[in-house]
Amino acid sequence: MKILIISESINVEDSSASKGRVALINNLNKAGFDLKVLHYSHKEIKLPNIDCQLIKENKFSILFLLSRAVRISQRISKIYFNEKLEKIFGFSFTHTNDTNAIAKAIKRNQDYKPDLIFTLSKGGSFRPHRAMLKLPELHSKWMAYIHDPYPFHVYPRPYNFVQESYKSKEEFMQLITQKANILSFPSLLLKEWMQSYFPDVTNKSVIIPHQIKVDGELQPLPDFFQVNQFSLLHAGNLLKQRNPAFLIDAFLNFLEKNPYAKTEAKLYFVGNYNEHSALLDKYKNHPNIIIHGYVEYKIIQTIENEAAVNIVLEAISEISPFLPGKFPNCIKSNKPMLLVGPYYSEVRRLLGKEYPYWSEANDSLAIQKNIEELYTIWKNNPNEFKLNRKDLENYCDEIALKKVFDVEVKELLAIKK
Known part of the structure; x- marks a missing residue:
């Protein structure tokens, strides 16, 4: 199968989403698929043994000039009016200019003759998806990857809020679910969540979980991390x-x-914590709590492998349909996972309802009990202090990924033809 991948970014340092997209692309390559990647990373980036081409921003269009005029006006006036413009036009001038550039790049590369066009995005952007909506002649080959709920008012609490342009964003996602031949999601709960808002998700979806990504050479441990201790690690951005x-x-x-x-x-928080700096700064000098900002992705992988326990911290909510990008590598590290989140969550679904080290995010007593149990095992039976979930390793590897594409994706492509 020849796959033309349109990825908003393949720069692993710009977001956790991009890390996940690169892991997916690399595993598709390992699975033996013929790939060509068009990306809008704003700089040249190459992935080993993969044809990667940068889509350049069009700086000679009216839309580009308008976008810069808006940016400068907002900077000078300190008044943010982009939302008002999005309410009128649906999207920002920057978004539309970027989308047009991506659409033109897709059209230019049809001599590759792909069997599948696979759009990947990050955050609330979905630029590659909007570009594909402009190319109806290619919709029969299109698989759209929906990595998060969208638009923001369909997020579960407490993430949800209503944008001024909510109606156009809802219509946009409705079109994606209608026009794409295949929809893919990183988690089953996310697919079911989106299906409750957009019925077209039914009967045209596949689950493609985040993939294990292990770099060939692990980096040295940073000085702030101490080995051979009962280290509880939360790695990644601490969202509000x-x-x-x-x-x-x-x-x-x-x-x-x-x-x-x-x-x-030791309890470690490694990653951006700006939203919780008022709380965490109080513990900067605590001997047992270590707080550190951004660390390079390869170093994070090393720390995850050396930590005694990896923490997945989710919001206080009724449901968490998200599969964290770090989940596959936490599984690969083979260290116990301390899951702090809702009863209904994708991570808990995968670990199983009988997984012992889970608690609600606002239940301090239950979290404390789980920490004590983990400490006792770490102290007395270190050889048993492993996650031992080969089934989940397999779920997130290139062999399972190949099966999804060779069976489920091919079947859905054949139905459309």
Whole structure:
């Protein structure tokens, strides 16, 4: 199968989403598919043994000039009126200019003669998807990857909010679900969540979980990380909705109840924490809580492999349909996972309802109990201190990925033809 991939970015340092897209592309390559990647990363980036071409921004269009005029006006006036413009035009001038450039690049590369055109995005952008909507002659080959709920008012609480341009954004996603031949999602719960808002998701969807990505050479551990300790690691951005207060309280109560653990237990927060700086800055000098900002992705992988426990922290909510981008590599590290999140979550669905180290995100007592149980096993039976979930490793590897494309994707392509 020849796959033309349109990815908004393949720069692994710009977002967790881009890390996930690159892992997916690399595993498609490992699975033996013939790939060509068009990307809008704003700089030249090459992936090993893959044909990657940068789509350049069109800086000679009226839309580009309008977008810069808006940007400069907002900077000078300190008044953000882009939302008002989006309410009128549906999208920003920048978004439309970018989309036009991507659409032209897709058309220019049809001599590649792909069997499938696979659009990948990040955040709330979906630029490659909007570009494909401009090319109805290619819709029979189009598979759209929907990585998150969209638009923002269909997110589960507490993430949801209503944009001024909510109606046009809803119509946009409606068109994607109608026009794309195939829809793909990183999680089953996300597919079901979106299907409840957009019925066309039914009977044309496949699940493509985030992929395991392990770089050939692991980087040295940073100086702030201590080995051979009971280290609890939260790696990645702490979004506003993911409140670490209950986790911190649970850890501090654990130390108070088990004072002998103070010499060997550490709670690490590694990644951007701006949304919670008022809370976390209070603990910057705490001997058992280590807080560090952005760290290069390869180093994060090394820390995940060396930590005693990897933490998945989710929002206080009824449901979390998201599969965190770090989930596959946490599975690969083979370390126990401390899951702090809703009863209904994709991570809990995959780990299984019987997985012992889960608690609601606002239940400090349950989190503390799980930390104590993990510490006891780490202290007394270190050889048993493993996750041992080969089934989930297999779920996120290139062999399972190849099966999805060779069976499910091919079947849906054949139905359309």
